[in-house]
Amino acid sequence: MLKKIQNTCLKHKNNNAFFINGTYYSYLTLTQYISNVRHIVEQNHQAGSSKLIGVIANDDIQTYSSILGVLFSGYGFVPINPTNPIDRNESIILQSGIKIILSSADYQDLNKLNNFSQYKIVNTLQLENVEPDISIPDICEDEIAYLLFTSGSTGIPKGVPISRRNLHSFIDAFFALGYKLNEDDRFLQMFELTFDLSLMSYLTPLCIGACVYTVPSGEIKYTSIYSLLEDHNITTALMVPSILSYLRPYFDDIRLPNLKYSLFCGEALYNDITTKWSKCVPEALIQNVYGPTEATIFCLTYDWNKDKATDKSFNGIVCIGKPMNNIYSIIVDEHLKELVEGEKGELCLSGGQLTPGYWNNPEKNKEAFFKYTINEVERTFYKTGDLCFIDKEGDFMYCGRIDHQVKIQGFRVELSEIEHHVREFTELSQVAAIATTDVIGNTQIVLFMEKHNEEYEELRNYLKGKLPSYMIPAEFKCIHAMPLNKNGKIDRKALKNYL
Numbered sequence: 001m002l003k004k005i006q007n008t009c010l011k012h013k014n015n016n017a018f019f020i021n022g023t024y025y026s027y028l029t030l031t032q033y034i035s036n037v038r039h040i041v042e043q044n045h046q047a048g049s050s051k052l053i054g055v056i057a058n059d060d061i062q063t064y065s066s067i068l069g070v071l072f073s074g075y076g077f078v079p080i081n082p083t084n085p086i087d088r089n090e091s092i093i094l095q096s097g098i099k100i101i102l103s104s105a106d107y108q109d110l111n112k113l114n115n116f117s118q119y120k121i122v123n124t125l126q127l128e129n130v131e132p133d134i135s136i137p138d139i140c141e142d143e144i145a146y147l148l149f150t151s152g153s154t155g156i157p158k159g160v161p162i163s164r165r166n167l168h169s170f171i172d173a174f175f176a177l178g179y180k181l182n183e184d185d186r187f188l189q190m191f192e193l194t195f196d197l198s199l200m201s202y203l204t205p206l207c208i209g210a211c212v213y214t215v216p217s218g219e220i221k222y223t224s225i226y227s228l229l230e231d232h233n234i235t236t237a238l239m240v241p242s243i244l245s246y247l248r249p250y251f252d253d254i255r256l257p258n259l260k261y262s263l264f265c266g267e268a269l270y271n272d273i274t275t276k277w278s279k280c281v282p283e284a285l286i287q288n289v290y291g292p293t294e295a296t297i298f299c300l301t302y303d304w305n306k307d308k309a310t311d312k313s314f315n316g317i318v319c320i321g322k323p324m325n326n327i328y329s330i331i332v333d334e335h336l337k338e339l340v341e342g343e344k345g346e347l348c349l350s351g352g353q354l355t356p357g358y359w360n361n362p363e364k365n366k367e368a369f370f371k372y373t374i375n376e377v378e379r380t381f382y383k384t385g386d387l388c389f390i391d392k393e394g395d396f397m398y399c400g401r402i403d404h405q406v407k408i409q410g411f412r413v414e415l416s417e418i419e420h421h422v423r424e425f426t427e428l429s430q431v432a433a434i435a436t437t438d439v440i441g442n443t444q445i446v447l448f449m450e451k452h453n454e455e456y457e458e459l460r461n462y463l464k465g466k467l468p469s470y471m472i473p474a475e476f477k478c479i480h481a482m483p484l485n486k487n488g489k490i491d492r493k494a495l496k497n498y499l
Contacts, residue, residue, distance in 0.1 A: 001167060001168055001171045001203065001207060002071060002072060002136050002137075003136055004171070004206075004207035004208070005068070005134075005203075005206050005207055006134050006135075006136060008027060008183075008206060008207065008208065008209040009027045009028075009030065009031045009034075009134055010134075011209065012027050012183050012209035013026065013027045013028040013031065014026055014027070014028065015027050015183055015209050015211070016211040017029070017030045017206065017211060017212065018030070018061055018064060018202075018211065018212050018213075018214065019211060019212070019213045019214070019232065020059060020060060020061055020214050020216075021059070021060075021214075021216050023061075024211075025061045027209070029061070030061070030064075030065060030068075031132050031134055032129055032132055033061060033062065033065035033069070033124075033127075034065050034068045034069045034072055034134060035069070035129075035130055035131070035132045035133045035134065036065070036069070036124075036127040036128070036129060036130055037065055037066050037068075037069025037070065037073075037102065037124060037127065038069045038070075038072050038073045038133060038134075039127075039130045039133070040122055040124075040127055041053055041069060041070060041073045041075065041100065041102075042073050044100055044120050044122070045073075045075070045100065046099070049097075049099050050096065050097035050098055050099060051074075051075045051076060051143065051144070052075065052076045052077070052078050052096050052097060052098045052144065052147055053070045053073075053075050053076070053077055053078065053098060053100050053101075053102065054077075054078050054080050054093060054096070054098040054100065054101035054102065055067055055070065055077050055078065055079050055080065055101075055102045055103075055193075056080050056082050056101065056102065056103035056104065056105065056107050056110075057079040057080060057081050057082065057192065057193035057194055058082065058103075058104050058105050058217070059193075059214055059215075059216060059217040060104050060105075062104035062124040062125060063104050063124075063193065064202060064212075065124070066102040066104070066124055067079070067146075067193075068206075069102075070102075071145065072133075072134055072135075072136075072137065073137065074137035074138075074139045074143075076143065076144035076145050076146055076147060076161075077145075077146050077147075078092065078093075078096045078098055078146070078147045078148075078149075079146070079148070079193045079194045080092060080093070080101070080194070081192060081193075081194045081486070082105070082107050082109070083486075086109045086112050086113075088157060089109065090113055090114065091157055092149045092157055092159075093113065093119075095149070095157070095159055095359060095360065096147055096159065096359070098119075099118065099119060099120060100119070100120045100122065101119055101120070101121050101122070102122050102124050103121060103122070103123060103124065104123070104124045104125055105125075106123075139164065140164075141163065141164050141165040141168070142163050142164070142165060142356075143163065143164055144161045144162065144163055144164075145162050145163060145164045145166070145167045146161075146162050146167075146199075147159050147160070147161045147162070147359060148160050148162070148194060148196055148293055149194070150293055158358055158359070158361055158364060159358060159359025159360070159361070160293045160294055160355050160358065160359070161355060161356060161357075161358075161359050162196075162296055162355055163355075163356060165352065166296045166352065166353050166354070166355060167199075167203075167296060169296065169325075169326055169351070169352030169353045170200075170296040170297050170298075170299075170353050171203070171204065171207065172325065172326075173299070173324040173325040173326060173327070173352075173353070174200065174204055174324075175204075175207075176324070176325050177301060177324065179236075179261060180260070181204075181205075181208055181210065181235075181236065182208055182209070182210070183208060183209030183210055184210070185205065185208070185210040185211075185235045185236055185260075186210065186211050186213060186232055186233060186234050186235050186236070187201055187202070187204070187205040187210055187211070187212050187213065187234070187235070187236045187237070188201065188213055188215075188225065188228060188229065188234045188236070188237035188238070188239070189201035189202050189212050189213060189214045189215065190214075190215045190221065190225055190237075190238075190239055190240075190243070190488075191487065192486050192487065194486075195266075195486070195487045196293045196296070196297050197238060197240075197265055197266060197297060197298075197487075199297055200238055200297050200298070201238055202214075205236070210236075213228050213232055213234060215228065221243070221246075221488065222243055222246035222247055225237075225239070225243060225247075226247060226250065226254070229256055229259065230254070230256065233258040234256075234258070234259060235258055235259060235260045235261070236259075236260060236261045236263075237259060237261070237262055237263065238263040238264070238265060238289075239262075239263070239264055240264070240265070240266040240267055240487060240488040240489060241264050241266070241267055241268065241269045241270065241273075242267065242430075242482075242484065242488045242489060242490065243488060244264075244273050244274075244277055244429065245273065245429035245430050245450075247277075248273060248276070248429060251276050251277070251279070251280055254280040255280060255282075256280055256281050256284070257282060257283050258283070259281045259283065259284045260283065260284055260285065261284060261285050261287065262277070262281050262284040262285070262286045262287070263286075263287045263288075263289050264286075264287070264288055264289065265288075265289045265290065265291065265298050266487060266488070266489060267489045267490070268317045268318075268398060268400070268416065269288045269317065269318040270316050270317060270318065270423065270429065271309050271310070271313040271316050271317070271318050272316060272423060272424070272427075272429075273429050274286060274304055274309070274318055275306060275309060278304075278306060285303060286303075286304040287301055287302065287303055287304065288301070288302045288304060288318045288319065288320055288321065289301045289302075289320075289321075290302075290320035290321070290396075290398065291349075291353075292349075292382070292384050292386075293355075294349075294354065294355045294368075294382050294384075295327070295349045295351075295353045295354055295355070295382065295384075296353035296354075296355070297353075298324075299323060299324050299327045299329075299349060299351070299353050300320045300321050300322060300323050300324065300327070300329065300396060301320075301321045301322070301324060302318065302319045302320055302321025302322070302395065303321070304318060312391075312395065312397075313397075314389075314397045314398065314399055315399065315400070315414070315416050315417045315419075315420035316420040316423060316424065317397075317398050317399070317400075317416065317420070318398075319391070319395050319396070319397050319398070320388070320395075320396050320397070320398045321395050321396060322394060322395060322396070323349075323351070324353075326351045326352040326353070327349065327350070327351040327352070327353060328349070328350040328351050328374055328379060328381075329347065329348070329349055329396060330347075330348050330372070330374070330381065331343065331344075331345040331346065331347060331348070331388055331389060331390060331396075332345050332346055332348055332372075332383075333345045333346075334346075336370055336372070338372075339389075340390075341389075341390050341391070341392060342389055342390070342391070342392075343389055344387055344388070344389045344399060345387070345388070345389070346383055346384065346385065346386065346387065346388075346402055347384045347386045347387075347388040347396065348370075348372075348381040348382060348383050348384065349381060349382050349384060350372075350374070350379040350380060350381045350382070351379075354380065354382055355382075357369060368382060368383055369381065369382055369383070370383070385401060385402050385403060386398060386399075386400075386401060386402065387399040387400050387401065387402050387405065387414070399414060399416060400414050400415065400416030400417075404416060406435040406443055406445075407443065408435075408443050408444070408445070408470045408471070413435075413445070413470070413471055415433040415434070415435065415445070417467070417471070418433045418445065418447065418463070418467065418471055418473065419431050419432065419433050419447075421462070421463055421466045421467065422447060422449070422459065422463070425459055425462045425463075426449065426452060426454075426459065428449055428450065428451075428452060430449070430450035430451075430482045430490070431447065431448065431449050431450070432447075432448045432482065432490050432492060432495060433445055433446070433447050433448075433473065434446055434448070434492055434495055434496065436496070436499060444473075444474040444475075445471070445472075445473040445474055445475075446473060446474065446475045446476075446477060446495075446499065447473035447475070447476050447477065448477050448478075448479055448482070448495055448498065449476070449477070449478055449479075450478075450479060450480070450481060450482050451478070451480065451481075452478045453478065456476040459476065460472065460473075460476070477498060477499075479498055482495075483495060483497075
């Protein structure tokens, strides 16, 4: 990957590498900033200390240069969201063992860290220009490229280390998918930098000399995305499906003939809204891509086809397709026995993109990873927690989260099935069913709908014609807007605050 970026910086130095907050930055400028960061990291890193460098994740050229400068120096980066509570960020900093933190803004919360003086805080806005150096470091493929922290069930963020081998496997598999891309392409980057989908959005275009267009922080995300897509003729966009729900009122006016690749990842993609979106992007390949952080960005892909849309969806959710190169995917039951075509179970992943394991968390590793022999080779598999099955064409169908399965009156209920029928009847995209416990300890379902002002009795009667009685929601609630997490997904835990 670094070799690709090095070649790009030398071959396309006058091309635009980034468009951030209304300003273009060339590959020549990027090269200089990378070199400045590389120099300061190599100058300040002490032998024997952590090979991980903290990067405060701001939306500016210095932050992207910091990430690349760390990689070119031979170390790994740990992105830190400045909007997180200081306690959470301190946990991330302590767990990762970083001693150097790069920041392009005056992040005052760093001063609140316990034992603040032990950290070297580098203001990347004040770095002096050095001799450009984007030579490739001599480093083992098993060294960590980046360490991301995701939410943990104990309340403590859990670290997911991604090795250089993992990242290179993704880059190779991505380009093997056959996208027709070159230095003239323009990529949307809508993600916060602690979300792994951001890496695809800026690393893959930098490998070919294309330009990255970032969504400004602090602005309404979906309006900024619409403006970038339209005003700058974006050709490749990876988005979370929730964005479509906010763009939906404008579908009649949206026409993006220059968009070649419209990719979706991060949550379930629904067939009904995808069909409507396809009219807005008449020349685009719409692709549903799937992958947990543990398997490096994404690892299964499906090319959406309107003629097969119904057959290639389950409960209205678009198929997630087949594994990319060097990825192994199986479905297992609760006893880790591999299931056959049509049988629902947990999707498990192995291959070159799979993390070596959670960061300093042997108990979680025992819970989430297991050994399984496939093609006479014993491999480590990761249990995704996603309920899937394989169809007769060998494609993987997504049914929802296993932890979105609940038992009511002894029956196993998939909440995604309820949501599917509600969307069909109401034509709303933003609906979410959650399971709660009433005062006497019984499990019941509460359905949330965004901006639904009609009476619920008609909907209730419709559902009675589609679902058994134990699956009918006990409560229907209308809210003005679904709570979203920082990555644009529906925050189902936050919905409980509306009960």
